[in-house]
Structures are given as structure tokens and as C-alpha cells.
Amino acid sequence: MTDYAPTFRPARDTAVPDGETPAATCPHCECPFRSEHARDLHVGERHEPSDGERERYEAALERERDDLWLFHAKAVVALGVIYAATVVLYMAVLGTFF
Ligand SMILES: [Zn+2]
Numbered sequence: 001m002t003d004y005a006p007t008f009r010p011a012r013d014t015a016v017p018d019g020e021t022p023a024a025t026c027p028h029c030e031c032p033f034r035s036e037h038a039r040d041l042h043v044g045e046r047h048e049p050s051d052g053e054r055e056r057y058e059a060a061l062e063r064e065r066d067d068l069w070l071f072h073a074k075a076v077v078a079l080g081v082i083y084a085a086t087v088v089l090y091m092a093v094l095g096t097f098f
Contacts, residue, residue, distance in 0.1 A: 027053075037063065 016022045022032030024039035028047040033039040037060050043049050044057025 016032045016034050020034070022034065024033045024036040025031065026033070026039055026042055026047070028043065031042065033042065036056075040053070040056040040060040041064070043053050044061070047053075049057055
């Protein structure tokens with residue numbers, strides 16, 4: 001059986017770097033977070049949230065969906081601009097030879 005030290009925490013993208021003060025801490029497992037948003041998502045996904053915590057989790061989840069939608073919209077616009085620039089460049093290059 002593996003016996004981890006009590007302070008062992010798996011590496012994760014939301015880990016708080018050394019020297020930085022955590023913005024929020026999980027009330028269930030004392031895990032530090034860089035933002036309350038990340039803490040609210042963690043509590044909702046890893047613990048049994050209270051009513052207030054569930055409300056904050058759902059609000060954080062909604063914000064995640066909005067951020068993802070905005071990212072997709074920006075990606076589609078960027079692809080459109082790259083496509084249009086490629087077509088214009090292609091036409092300019094062809095126009096110099098014919
Ligand atoms: Zn926790």
C-alpha cells in the first residue's frame with residue numbers, strides 16, 4: 001500500500017506557485033487556489049457542496065461555458081482572416097504571372 005506524506009498534492013494547472021498568496025482555499029480539503037473561480041469549480045466537482053457552494057459552482061460553470069464560447073468565436077474569426085489573407089495573397093501572386 002502506498003503511503004503519501006500528508007502534504008502531497010498532485011501537480012495541476014491551477015497550483016499556486018511558491019511565494020504567491022492563494023486567493024482562495026478549499027473549505028473541505030484546504031487545497032489552495034489562485035482564484036475563487038477555480039476554488040468554486042473544485043468544490044463542486046470534488047466534494048459534496050452545500051447549497052451556497054453549489055450556487056457558486058453553477059455560476060463558475062456558466063462563466064467557463066461563456067469563456068469557452070468566446071474562445072471558439074475568436075478561433076473562427078482568426079481562421080476566417082487567415083483564409084481570406086491566403087486567398088488574397090494567392091490571387092496577388094497569380095496576378096503577377098498572368
Ligand atoms: Zn477540496
